[in-house]
Amino acid sequence: MQVSGNARRYTVDNRLYRWHIQQFLNELGRLVEATRPRTILDVGCGEGFVATFLKRRLPEAEITGGDLSDAALAYARQHFGELATFRQANIYRLPFSDRSFDTVVCSEVLEHLDEPDRAVDELKRVARRYIVITVPLEPYFKWLNLLGQWLGVSEEPGHVQFWNRDGFETFIRRHFPEAEISRKHIYQLARGRVAFEAGD
Secondary structure, eight states, X not given: OOOOHXXXXXXXXXXXXXXXXXXXXXXXXXXXXXXXXXXXXXXXXXXXXXXXXXXXXXXXXXXXXXXXXXXXXHHHHHHHTTTOEEEEOBXXXXXSOTTOEEEEEEESOGGGOSOHHHHHHHHHXXXXXEEEEEEEOTTHHHHHHHHHHHHTSOXXXXXXXXXXXXXXXXXXXXXXXXXXXXXXTTEEEEEEEOOOOTTO
16 A cells, blocks of 8 residues: 555654654644543544544544545555544535534644635534644744655645744634644644534
8 A cells, every 4th residue: 555645754764753743743632632522523634643643642532534535544444443433525525514523633734725714614614612723834844844855754745825823823813713822843733612603
């Protein structure tokens, strides 16, 4: 089975790079764990590494991963199918009912999208309580990614959105005015509470 750049990111045999990724995952886990979820949806789950990390950190939670890629889902089901459920899903039209999941996670996905606001609106639709989003911190991600490409541990990421600190905060607060925003190395993370209209 062909392994994608995303999978190599979590399996690369480089101790410094693996420590770096683990620090990012620990911060993501902290933000998700604080929501005390019983159900979690990982949108853009790829090969299932983040979903699996969350399941091991929150063993009582029911984890669902969604992704468009048949190859990524096949890998996730083969390697992590006993830990989470993986379904094909388009981030703009998620195959789930309104408010289906306590917490929705979208990690390292929005920077690949032409319409990130539209995607966040769809995440909000299926979330019951919280959404946790991560994106690269620019321009630092670009610089370190170029170094990683030179070292052979990274690939050209194919990003179309580039958020520095101020840009990401503006983007997030448009959707979640009271969001908690944090940073870990070359990543930015945000946890926002989903608000519903009175009477919903």
